[in-house]
Amino acid sequence: MSAPESTATSLEVRRFRLSFLYAVPIGLLGGLIGLGGAEFRLPVLAGTLGYSVRQAVPLNLAVSLITIAASLVIRGSTLSFSPVIPLLPVIFSLIAGAVITAFFGAAMAGKLSNEQLERIILVLLVVIGIALIVEGFLPQQIPALLPPALSWRISAGILFGLAIGLVSSLLGVAGGEVIIPTLVFAFGADIKTAGTASLLVSLPTVLVGVIKYASRGAFVDRTALSNTIAPMGVGSVIGAIIGGMLVGIFPASLLKITLGVILNISAFRVFHKARRSRIEI
Known part of the structure; x- marks a missing residue:
């Protein structure tokens, strides 16, 4: 085996191991607070595993798809979907808006330069981190901020969905960190129902994003499927299951505040540092 081949093989093995090792604790923390953890992946x-941001986003989206599908199966076996029925008009309107921007967001990401994409991702991750911190200080349920009229709910759902789909396609996330607070605070859903509804909204949104990225050749490199997506997907599911079993042991509000701080720090370390390095060169 030549030196370049040996180096490539060692890189693939390293990515396989680290993909699984990082995915388990990220999935565990996501399971504890009811999120998929894609924003932390x-x-x-883009940092530890050495992918460019353009490669990292669709890979993250593919892992998110695996995690959502597994979470729906797990949740369906432990919880009833009946509380979600009153929210179906809102769910369908969120999906309608999210699918549109998930499609065009993936196309837009392909037209942005690597530097522009990194800048947008840094801003979005910081906003999500701040949102997690703020959410940690808020009560678990408050009266719906929107009027109960169906026309209001559907219109607002489509508008919120447009934002959710864009965030999902640009970050490669399921969007639960945006969907759940929207359902709780705007539409008055309880946190458990919001978690289930979030998965139902995320599944078609992420699926559209994956299909669009695939059509643009994002998954041509099959080694990434075997040494990153597969182990990271399995690790995320295992971690999420463990996290779900440990819910209640740790205060969710404290975890959200802590993870919000960690997300901001990691986002600046990876994306802001990368920009500074290019400027210095």
Whole structure:
């Protein structure tokens, strides 16, 4: 085996191991607070595993798809979907808006330069980190901020969905960190129902994003499927299951505040540092 081949093989083995090792604790923490953890996987993909941000986003989206599908199966076996029925008009309107921007967001990401994409991702991750911190100080349920009229709910759902789909396609995330607070605070859903509804909204949104990225050749490199997506998907599911079993042991509000701080720090370390390095060169 030549030196370049040996180096490539060692890199693939390293990525396989680290993909699984990082995915388990990220999935565990996501399971504890009811999120998929994709926002924390992105800095790992673009930093620790050495992928460019253009490669990291679709890979993160593919892992998110695996995690969502597994979470729906797990949740369906432990919880009833009946509380979600009153929210179906909102869910369908969120999906309608999210699918549109998930499609065009993936196309837009392909037209941005690597530097522009990194800048947008840094801003979005910081906003999500701040949102997690703020959410940690808020009550678990408040009265719906929107009027109960169906026309209001559907219109607002489509508008919120447009923002959710854009965030999902640009970050490669399921969007739960945006969907759940939207359902709780705007539409008055309880946190458990919001978690289930979030998965139902995320599944078609992420699927559209994956299909669009695939059509643009994002998954041509099959080694990334075997040494990153597969182990990271399995690790995320295992971690999420463990996290779900440990819910209640740790205060969710404290975890959200802590993870919000960690997300901001990791986002600046990976994406802001990368920009500074290019400027210095």
